[in-house]
Amino acid sequence: MFRRRLLAAVACLTALTAALTGCGAVGAKPADLQIYSARHYDLEGAFGQFTEETGITVEFISGGDAELLERLKAEGEDSPADVFMTVDAGNLWNAARQNELAKLDSAVLNDAVPQDLRDPQGRWYGLAMRARTITYNPTKVDVAEFDQAETYAGLTDPKWKGRLCMRDATSSYTQSLVASLIDLYGREKALEIAKGWVANEVQIMSNDVLLLDALDAGTCHVGINNHYYLARKIAEKPEFNVKLFWASQAGAGTHVNISGAGLVEGSDNAEDAQKLIEWLATKGQNAFVDANREFPVNPAAQPEAIIAGFGEFKRMPLNADAYGDLNAAAVDLLAEAGYK
Structure with missing residues (x-):
């Protein structure tokens, strides 16, 4: 765990913003969750809201889908990542196929995300469509x-x-x-x-x-x-x-296609990572999708006004x-x- 958190502190240098992630002065406590994200659409608002509501801090390492997946594989059990977030269902499928994502047993996610927009084994879940x-x-x-x-x-x-x-x-x-x-x-x-x-x-x-x-x-x-x-x-x-x-x-x-996320195999903060993914699929759906005007995957969430106007x-x-x-x-x- 020490090495994972040490890597996380180093990775803080490439996170999106110090204010959001909690990366500040040298020696500052690393964030609770590290997300490897190939999704680049207005992340700050949704995850800032998640932190405000839960007290769980988040930091991001951004990159391309293939780049981040290769990084996960290279780091192995020493990876600081807790959540892998990417665009395109094929990329999620590929990460699961390469055993980089852990299975989640979540009734919350199974209720919130339609069956064809999630992995049958619970290794990834669609969050934006x-x-x-x-x-x-x-x-x-x-x-x-x-x-x-x-x-x-x-x-x-x-x-x-x-x-x-x-x-x-x-x-x-x-x-x-x-x-x-x-x-x-x-x-x-x-x-x-x-x-x-x-x-x-x-x-x-x-x-x-x-x-x-x-x-x-x-x-x-x-x-x-x-x-x-x-x-x-x-x-x-x-x-x-x-x-x-x-x-x-x-x-x-x-x-249709999706952006989605899964729990990284070997995460040392799986509980909070699951809370984040569940929040994004439920209470945080609109915060996550509206800024980019994507459709929520959760049928209980309403699309923002312009795309709702498409019918x-x-x-x-x-x-x-x-x-x-x-x-x-x-x-x-x-x-x-x-x-x-």
Whole structure:
């Protein structure tokens, strides 16, 4: 334990803020919980509220998903981490598969988080949900043009040629969407879909913000975005000329993904770590998701006003095993289709 806490004190140097984490002068007591977090959205408010309510102090080590997972593996039992927090269900699946996450037996979490948004063995739990769906310029597109049952596949229709914008093949958003299509349709049809996007001269964008700006300008007519990027744009500019369409409502539903967390195997403060994850899934749900305008995973929590205005939607059931296990297949499929 001494070595873990010594490492934690050193790690304090890279934490987000001294005020939040309790890292201050040399010799200061390290925080109660160390979180390795690949999630970078407005963490201070939610975790500051958790500390105020519980007295449990928190510090963060931030980094990329793969980087932090490799760090956990390298540190082994000497890791100072108590909680691993990441984006994308495939990353959570991968951390559990590599035995870096411990099983939690929590009726609170099982009640708060829908079954497909948590690990069956209790090694990770979804905490925030994002929908990757259709966005469009309403002066260029009539919603009657969209395939109501298979909207993602429907973008292969030649009528969308030269009108379509999407994210690059290296984006985890693109890879998870394609992995879900492989899981839903099988590889052959998923490959046909990706080839259809390419045949329609899809314009590739490096991020969702640029994609939305292109839609607003009319450079693209239709795209695929995470819902919260549009919500942010609307918050900044209510007259922003882009609307959202919930994909595949007459079919499998809209593709969703999650950010989530799990207890690190070997944590020496498992009790407080469980309290934190339970708080984030219940009392702290809105504090955790609202600032980034994500959807709460807990059905009892209400979404913030702008995304509530998008209306209710049927979501595609999330299959974390597929998102993780089929990620490499999705990358290969995109390359074979000529999707850049």
